[in-house]
Amino acid sequence: MKNQKSKLKSQKCKSKLKSLLNTFNFLLVFLTFTFLLFTLTSHVNAQSAFSLTVSPARTEIEMRPGETKFLSIDFYNQGDAAIFGYIKKSSDNLPVSVKYSASLWTNILDEEVKLVPGEKTTIGLQINVPENARPGGKYVSVFFDPAEDKYQNNEKSSLLTIPRLVSLIYIKVGGKIVEKASVTRFTGPDLAESGPVKIEAAIFNQGDYHIRPKGVINLVDMFGKVVDQTVLEEKNIFPETNSQYTNYVGKGWLFGRYKASLAASYGEKGQVLTKTVYLWIIPWKIITIILIPLIIIAFLKI
Amino acid sequence: MNKLKLFIVVVFLLKIFLFDFIKETDTAALLLSSATLSNPRLSYRSTVQQSTPSGTSTIAVETTNNLFVNDSVCFVLAGESGCHAGQRYIVSSIIDQNHFKISPALPINLTAVHDFVVSIQSASMTIKFNTVGQVPVNGSIFVSIPGVKSDKANDGIPDTSSSIMRNGFDANNINITNIKIFNGNNADDSNWTKTFAIGTAGHDHQINFKRTGSALSGNAAISIVIDKTPGIVNPAPIQGSITGGKIDVYTINVKTRDTGDHLVDEVDIDIGPTKPVTVAATVKEMFTFIVAGVGTETTTCGGNPDETSTSTSVPFGLMNSPDSFKNLSQKLTIITNVANGYFVTIEENDQMGKEGNPCPGLLPATDEISFSNNKCIRDTACDNEQCSETVGKKWNNPKSHGLGYSLKNDRLNDAVFESQDGFYSRQLPDISAGKTKQTIIQKNGPTDGSSVFVCYRLSVPVNQPAGSYFNKVRYTASAAY
Numbered sequence: 161m162k163n164q165k166s167k168l169k170s171q172k173c174k175s176k177l178k179s180l181l182n183t184f185n186f187l188l189v190f191l192t193f194t195f196l197l198f199t200l201t202s203h204v205n206a207q208s209a210f211s212l213t214v215s216p217a218r219t220e221i222e223m224r225p226g227e228t229k230f231l232s233i234d235f236y237n238q239g240d241a242a243i244f245g246y247i248k249k250s251s252d253n254l255p256v257s258v259k260y261s262a263s264l265w266t267n268i269l270d271e272e273v274k275l276v277p278g279e280k281t282t283i284g285l286q287i288n289v290p291e292n293a294r295p296g297g298k299y300v301s302v303f304f305d306p307a308e309d310k311y312q313n314n315e316k317s318s319l320l321t322i323p324r325l326v327s328l329i330y331i332k333v334g335g336k337i338v339e340k341a342s343v344t345r346f347t348g349p350d351l352a353e354s355g356p357v358k359i360e361a362a363i364f365n366q367g368d369y370h371i372r373p374k375g376v377i378n379l380v381d382m383f384g385k386v387v388d389q390t391v392l393e394e395k396n397i398f399p400e401t402n403s404q405y406t407n408y409v410g411k412g413w414l415f416g417r418y419k420a421s422l423a424a425s426y427g428e429k430g431q432v433l434t435k436t437v438y439l440w441i442i443p444w445k446i447i448t449i450i451l452i453p454l455i456i457i458a459f460l461k462i
Numbered sequence: 463m464n465k466l467k468l469f470i471v472v473v474f475l476l477k478i479f480l481f482d483f484i485k486e487t488d489t490a491a492l493l494l495s496s497a498t499l500s501n502p503r504l505s506y507r508s509t510v511q512q513s514t515p516s517g518t519s520t521i522a523v524e525t526t527n528n529l530f531v532n533d534s535v536c537f538v539l540a541g542e543s544g545c546h547a548g549q550r551y552i553v554s555s556i557i558d559q560n561h562f563k564i565s566p567a568l569p570i571n572l573t574a575v576h577d578f579v580v581s582i583q584s585a586s587m588t589i590k591f592n593t594v595g596q597v598p599v600n601g602s603i604f605v606s607i608p609g610v611k612s613d614k615a616n617d618g619i620p621d622t623s624s625s626i627m628r629n630g631f632d633a634n635n636i637n638i639t640n641i642k643i644f645n646g647n648n649a650d651d652s653n654w655t656k657t658f659a660i661g662t663a664g665h666d667h668q669i670n671f672k673r674t675g676s677a678l679s680g681n682a683a684i685s686i687v688i689d690k691t692p693g694i695v696n697p698a699p700i701q702g703s704i705t706g707g708k709i710d711v712y713t714i715n716v717k718t719r720d721t722g723d724h725l726v727d728e729v730d731i732d733i734g735p736t737k738p739v740t741v742a743a744t745v746k747e748m749f750t751f752i753v754a755g756v757g758t759e760t761t762t763c764g765g766n767p768d769e770t771s772t773s774t775s776v777p778f779g780l781m782n783s784p785d786s787f788k789n790l791s792q793k794l795t796i797i798t799n800v801a802n803g804y805f806v807t808i809e810e811n812d813q814m815g816k817e818g819n820p821c822p823g824l825l826p827a828t829d830e831i832s833f834s835n836n837k838c839i840r841d842t843a844c845d846n847e848q849c850s851e852t853v854g855k856k857w858n859n860p861k862s863h864g865l866g867y868s869l870k871n872d873r874l875n876d877a878v879f880e881s882q883d884g885f886y887s888r889q890l891p892d893i894s895a896g897k898t899k900q901t902i903i904q905k906n907g908p909t910d911g912s913s914v915f916v917c918y919r920l921s922v923p924v925n926q927p928a929g930s931y932f933n934k935v936r937y938t939a940s941a942a943y
């Protein structure tokens with residue numbers, strides 16, 4: 161009994177400590193941002209600046225079909241004028257088709273926002289996943305949209321400038337999720353005079369959830385030696401979308417036939433994308449300039 | 463004649479040398495073929511770098527690359543084949559590239575170079591493919607899984623070597639009962655006689671499924687599963703890997719064979735254990751977006767603005783000098799710790815209409831100020847060459863009328879284009895005319911404060927009717943997707 165009580169006490173202490181630590185971390189980041197704001201905006205026009213911070217900027221959550229979850233997003237007015245607007249949702253600005261939109265699943269609980277300088281508001285969201293929801297990714301963005309009627313156009317000819325600040329929500333609906341991608345393009349020049357050579361790739365996500373391929377492009381010489389390597393840019397590829405990559409590989413003196421090969425992993429099961437293209441790198445202009453006189457001399461001698 | 467022959471030979475050689483190159487070779491696995499791991503993490507393995515007495519918690523190793531806090535490690539002593547005494551330790555901290563701490567402390571002495579430390583990542587492996595040709599009775603499916611080319615391919619300890627060709631998965635003492643075969647969703651073990659050969663210095667791990675009962679038809683969806691328990695052990699990164707162990711790609715070979723073990727069909731399937739993604743769970747991602755007005759004392763885009771803007775308005779005011787430019791600017795600032803980076807886009811709801819009237823279409827109808835029945839200030843076409851919402855061109859001639867914008871970095875270099883040698887302008891994307899908003903600022907990583915001036919320029923012709931012209935410009939700031 162005594163042991164149980166002391167265990168419970170210890171757990172409570174640990175939980176309080178963790179909460180304190182999280183608060184400390186948050187305050188540290190918030191104060192850093194505030195400090196940066198003051199130093200960066202100190203020399204701008206005396207007119208008040210629009211300055212809004214959103215946190216978190218991205219949310220990734222896992223849910224089951226039929227489940228409901230509540231999220232919160234904070235907006236801080238760090239400018240010196242009041243901000244008026246509305247919280248709205250949309251998937252239109254995301255690179256996903258309607259099939260992967262979570263807009264209909266998302267309810268915004270607090271739509272109107274009025275923030276005086278220095279004020280923070282917490283916006284509540286309710287995400288309802290239907291019972292028959294398909295496993296995989298669903299996506300929605302929640303954003304602050306200023307109330308345009310509050311920003312009157314009193315000038316003669318003018319542009320009314322409207323800032324919009326977005327927070328992204330990625331939902332993973334549990335179940336049998338298909339992870340599948342393919343390299344739809346991997347090309348380089350057939351013949352290059354020298355490095356670096358431009359290698360273009362495209363990866364298509366055929367699966368149900370966004371992937372973030374991690375990989376490299378190697379340039380391998382005729383003897384199998386890797387002469388250069390470049391890292392593939394890491395970025396999310398949403399379901400049923402294509403992503404383009406442009407890399408430059410090959411340094412120093414290069415001569416002969418080379419193999420450019422892509423190797424990238426994606427998903428949570430160690431799946432791999434590989435593709436190869438062969439190319440020649442020959443300083444043909446220099447060779448031609450040297451060779452032609454030699455050929456002429458050889459002919460004359462013969 | 464000799465000269466002619468020599469000439470032909472030389473030309474022929476030049477042709478081969480310069481022009482006969484091999485085009486793209488496709489080595490991708492078949493679409494229906496796949497190999498997956500329930501745990502795709504690379505294992506960890508490193509030699510002990512200095513002799514360490516018992517009672518110590520700090521271990522000196524060749525590298526801590528691919529080792530993380532809370533990983534479970536064990537020590538393999540010289541001459542042994544498994545974890546010493548079956549004892550595991552938890553990594554309590556990574557001190558630097560060559561040192562880490564464990565809990566509990568060492569109960570044994572470690573010898574430099576001869577002893578090594580490992581963190582074992584085991585997994586269930588699933589290999590899937592569709593047959594093409596039939597597999598007859600007494601024919602077979604033959605699977606080769608890369609294993610280290612030594613006698614250590616089955617001791618449950620992660621393997622490493624100098625190259626992918628010489629390394630592979632450790633069999634971890636699995637036996638044939640841990641390997642199952644499915645046809646579609648149905649267990650199919652009863653139709654096969656299975657044998658498993660551990661990899662050696664001469665060959666990879668080999669699983670042979672000999673067909674019994676009836677022949678297996680073509681287009682059968684076959685899955686071969688190695689159970690999670692004990693599971694196959696993932697390799698450690700290749701020694702001296704350029705990628706630092708980010709990804710090592712291994713190739714599994716699957717063959718279908720006839721009764722004489724002759725090849726029917728074959729596929730190579732790549733599988734890639736990787737370094738895990740580490741997530742900073744305690745730091746929230748924040749994004750700050752600032753729009754500020756710019757006064758006439760600030761230099762932007764090669765000159766000073768003619769009027770002062772605010773955070774919500776770019777007030778060109780009274781345009782009483784036709785055929786002359788009026789320039790105003792705003793300053794956008796982004797601060798974010800989002801690891802992926804961010805972007806800011808720009809768009810206009812419509813071109814500048816008199817009293818806010820719509821300006822249907824992309825181009826004026828009859829003259830440069832008429833859009834249908836309404837009078838507008840069009841988006842500029844720039845100087846001699848046509849600019850657009852995606853292509854910027856010089857705009858230095860005030861008789862090329864309209865509205866345009868340019869960019870100039872103020873702090874850091876995140877603007878997607880900049881004005882240099884004069885005003886380099888793009889059109890604002892007109893959403894009502896079907897244009898797409900355009901990215902004006904972006905970065906593939908966090909920023910402690912990127913600032914960009916958005917410089918607007920306006921010029922009107924002498925016959926522009928008097929009145930107020932306005933439209934709305936929207937900036938959308940977001941973390942990178």
